[in-house]
Amino acid sequence: MEIIHHHNLAMKTEEEKLPPLIQAIAAREIAGFDNANNLHLHDLKISILDANEEQKQVSISMPSSPIEVHVGSSTLYPMSDSAAKFHSQPIPNNNKLKYQRFDSFKTWSGKLERQISNLRGKPCEIHENDDIENLPLDRFFDALEGPELDTLRASEEIILPENEKWPFLLRFPISTFGICLGVSSQAIMWKALATSDSTKFLHVTPEINLALWLVAAALVAAVSAVYSLKVIFYFEAVRREYFHPVRVNFFFAPLVAVVFLAIGAPPPVAGKLHSAAWYALMAPILCLEVKIYGQWMSGGQRRLSKVANPSNHLAVVGNFAGAVLGAAMGLKEGPVFFFAVGLAHYVVLFVTLYQRLPTNETLPKELHPVFFLFVAAPSTAAVAWTEIRDSFDHGSRIAYFIALFLYFSLAVRVNFFRGFRFSLAWWAYTFPMTGAAVATMKYADAVPGAGTRLLAVTLCGVATVAVAALLVATVVHACVLKDLFPNDMAIAISGKRPKMTRKWRHRYRRRSSSSSSTTDSDYCQGN
Amino acid sequence: MEIIHHHNLAMKTEEEKLPPLIQAIAAREIAGFDNANNLHLHDLKISILDANEEQKQVSISMPSSPIEVHVGSSTLYPMSDSAAKFHSQPIPNNNKLKYQRFDSFKTWSGKLERQISNLRGKPCEIHENDDIENLPLDRFFDALEGPELDTLRASEEIILPENEKWPFLLRFPISTFGICLGVSSQAIMWKALATSDSTKFLHVTPEINLALWLVAAALVAAVSAVYSLKVIFYFEAVRREYFHPVRVNFFFAPLVAVVFLAIGAPPPVAGKLHSAAWYALMAPILCLEVKIYGQWMSGGQRRLSKVANPSNHLAVVGNFAGAVLGAAMGLKEGPVFFFAVGLAHYVVLFVTLYQRLPTNETLPKELHPVFFLFVAAPSTAAVAWTEIRDSFDHGSRIAYFIALFLYFSLAVRVNFFRGFRFSLAWWAYTFPMTGAAVATMKYADAVPGAGTRLLAVTLCGVATVAVAALLVATVVHACVLKDLFPNDMAIAISGKRPKMTRKWRHRYRRRSSSSSSTTDSDYCQGN
């Protein structure tokens, strides 16, 4: 038990440096769900196959996590309390086996135990890992539904306990970074409201920008810290989010959020940004893009005609936002590079999404808030081109007017926000509104007049209301309904197909939904 | 019978205000086909199911139609005479039941009767209406064929009598507005010929423009008036045209024709146009676009990968033509807006049509005059960009040269006009030629020289010959063959699929036509 003590000691010293929220989450992870056994181990692994034998308990020393973050506003994280409470709740003993199933997602549980078991001479078979390792793309489409592919189909089984609340980190999706996008883009908007010629008459104080920017920075830091813990403790869950055809696009969200922070930085901060920071920021975006776009082109399972969905716009927005930042910092070539890459892929994406190929299984049949992402790319492109050319020329106008048309085209479909389950991803759908508002201010600067000014103020108002509404919804879901972070089905699907009878029934259903292939299956089944 | 009298009275006073042609058509509609019964009712409704019972006769008072139109040239409407003749022809009695089937398309027949029947306590089942109300998109593709989807497949049945001539309004399709497009674009061309620098040497008198413009204006007025009557009397038929995947695009035709009229207006008239007129004109185009493009994007049945066909270019041309008009009137922002919207959707459409996705069932296998619509958008875009930028710059050149390449690429496929049944829609395929001719004059203005002048004159000549040829064809079909307005199968398809054996045969045929899916059906049938 020396290892355990060493581990506890190491954690103690680490914990003091972490802010309370992060501490609480980390502590809970370390505690695991084994309170009932009075064992403070986080990677207890019980081979399910020989559960009748004596249970083998193995612990490893956790690496000291070098994360130092400052959480500015802990009120945004109402889970911290409940998480802390949960910590001390005793878990009923009969659920023990079920909870052990989370181990398959834990970072160091599998391999190490096997190594130790092998050392002891008893190789233990781990069956869940078969499920986990080979998860082809088609399984995601088969097992999940909804525009964010996060709802389990009726016929499917998952490999985590369906009826229990999972550990917090497993329920913490990458799409939480959408909040950062929403708030940091608001910081940009209020900066523009305070400095733009067309909105000078509103006398907006720059303090709003400062306040929002601080909140946004704190949020980015907090969400990043928590997600880092997920990377550390549940790498398998992160891996599954990365392979998820919709979720993978949200991996751009933290990077884009930081770019937004840099664009929206209050003038004193913004002045100090060195151009090296820009290169440092854009490098990971470029790498991720090379990866994602390469997958489209290389045409394995992840070919574009299969995975295209509005969240792909996030990568494109990353390009244009990077171009805005770079051009605003006075760079010349880099911004044009990202603008060009963004433009090329935007054209491909725009055409593909508009076509709605029958193979684009992720595109929801009905319009959905996710479609607002359509507005993000052209409005950011308009701002980027304006910064590059230093004037709102015809190129900017074309991009801006496309954004405006798409915006109104979506806005008139009013039965939009009805009948959809709220999710954190919705935050990502507010930043396009903010982006359109910012672009409109640029436009109103170029074309002064009551009409353009009215349009700018209206769009700013709509964006602010949308963000406020989402804030309320988030707080309600967090504090009242306590379901802000439901079990994340998207990462828990089984690699095996459900049994034959179910599969057939399910398949038939799925086919029927895409009208073009219905006839085929009808036809064949008719035989 | 008080209601009937009131109705006849109301019509009498209205009729005096209408020009003779419209009067004749309206009178015939009101008379219906019930002359044999000596009853002047237009919405006699006989429930076919209990035809053995006493027939229930219901009449409603028609709203006084507030249409006041001026038909400039009644010679273009040779149907007026025959329609008037028809009016006094007695209809054989044994056809009575058949003609009553038209009632299901009449505007006020169905609902009101049911209400009155219900008041009387006898609910009457109306079976045809089941056919009419739920008509999914797939039925159009299944039941019709041809590039304009207006030919009934052999296996299908229709809900209107196949062997009789239908009422005139039911045979009057929205694509008749194609004539307006053809003639009004000619007015534009002759205006350009008279005013353009490059064609000054031809000494074209502006009177030709004036004459063509008057004819075009009269045509627009006449066709609009007649189609308004269709809207009033046979709303169900209009509804079905609106849901028809090809026809719906022709709903842009009247709007675009008016824009063309405004562009081609003789200088004294054009000078008086107020910019408010432009906004008034473009508003309905914008609304219709939001509707149509929204359908593409929202991806129900009417997803682009399914409905894309060359007639979609009409909407795009509407944008560019609006931009031309606006820029010519001195507006700055509005024209760029429409240019941007047009450009975005043109790119999507161009790529989609060029790809010829296997799901694009409406695209004819062989080239067809409809493909000339490909030329319309880039040549109008070239003119629009020239007006916006006030010079024929590289942007204009790129659009113009694309149009030129497409034009020649289509023109060299000479076996074009063979083997296709003439239809009124062909008129819509002449205006792209005229558009290319106008763009060439703009180009010749920018690049003076014998070559460009020759090209401009040649293209003007080709366009004039094409319009003249169509005029002859139209007159021949109208006066000699008397089949200018054949029964419009496109609106009469049944909502129910034909019987099983037929369906299978038919399906097999349809599949074979799209080579990519042949193997599937082969495969399955092999079992």
Next chain:
Amino acid sequence: MEIIHHHNLAMKTEEEKLPPLIQAIAAREIAGFDNANNLHLHDLKISILDANEEQKQVSISMPSSPIEVHVGSSTLYPMSDSAAKFHSQPIPNNNKLKYQRFDSFKTWSGKLERQISNLRGKPCEIHENDDIENLPLDRFFDALEGPELDTLRASEEIILPENEKWPFLLRFPISTFGICLGVSSQAIMWKALATSDSTKFLHVTPEINLALWLVAAALVAAVSAVYSLKVIFYFEAVRREYFHPVRVNFFFAPLVAVVFLAIGAPPPVAGKLHSAAWYALMAPILCLEVKIYGQWMSGGQRRLSKVANPSNHLAVVGNFAGAVLGAAMGLKEGPVFFFAVGLAHYVVLFVTLYQRLPTNETLPKELHPVFFLFVAAPSTAAVAWTEIRDSFDHGSRIAYFIALFLYFSLAVRVNFFRGFRFSLAWWAYTFPMTGAAVATMKYADAVPGAGTRLLAVTLCGVATVAVAALLVATVVHACVLKDLFPNDMAIAISGKRPKMTRKWRHRYRRRSSSSSSTTDSDYCQGN
């Protein structure tokens, strides 16, 4: 036997004018494989059906071929020696019947014999020709595999002897022109290296350009001459290459190679080019384009959604290269025309290839050198736009940066050149690298600096290394492995499908490879 003598006589006088290599090949063709019979006839035709009868021998006088070419470097054609050797090798007698099967590909063998037979009153049935005449596109996809569609599937049979080496001309594919593209683009690069401001510091001597240009010109002449012989002697084989969905694009290669030669011509030569030469050069490119793009649009079997593959870029590059040449020669309108046509089709192609529609059967699942063709079009477009605008403006930058992104995106996938069978088509994949290097030099001229200069030099180095590596590979395959020109399966597929059992097995395999349609066939087979 008078005809034969006359023929031999005619050839004698012709042969003296031809360079040795061409002579050797022509001589071998004339000799045919009938040395064993001691008959110097090239179109001996033995009707296989009545092989037991007396053999009919027919000869025709060959038209005097007006080809006069100068082979600058015969070392590049190691086949000449072996071909010459082969000439004198006796062919075993028992193979005679097999070799006679090549006759079905010979130009004058079939028809003439039939005519003569008919004159003699003995109609002879020729069964192979049924195979040859009707070869639908689907047969190519069904029977072949690989990114260049040149590998026979296991289940297929071919109509030429599989185990023997075929006549040289039958093994000489149109893709050999890829070598010309590779070498002539190197000539352009070294010209730019010698003349460009950004690479002045390297002090590259213009003699390298001159040497490479001479080699390239000689190569173009030699390959053209040999391929002309193929056209003359084996027209059926050329026809089949033309109908091959990938090969057809290589018919642009000789035209593009000549354009490259004109661009890369040493300054004294380049100065003498008359603008008429440009029109003469571009006319056939335009015609071929009208043909190919027309096939896409007309949507028969050769619809784009079916035949799209990276080699389609060759046509687009032809447009941009023509624009570069024309603009460099001082023309104004022509270059913009080709730029516009290229741009329009590039957008269509880029989107289509990126989407990887499930119907694009030719696209290899894994990345392959052929994907480097993606880089060619945007980098040539960047140079073309720079020449047209006379400055490296934002338009050029956008095209150039897209090329750069695609280049790096492909380059980081390092397991590229592994596991692929070398083929001559690879030469075509080096010219995009050279094109990117040339565009980078233009960029470095516009944006002077150590970084851009380094990039330019690096890309030039990479391109040179790639060409050198291919040269070594080509020499090794030619001299050591003696398999530079393997039997060309692509032209020898049978028009008939293999027997039922095989077909089913094969089909099942093919389906499985495209994931989207797997389920269908699974489903049906499950019954």
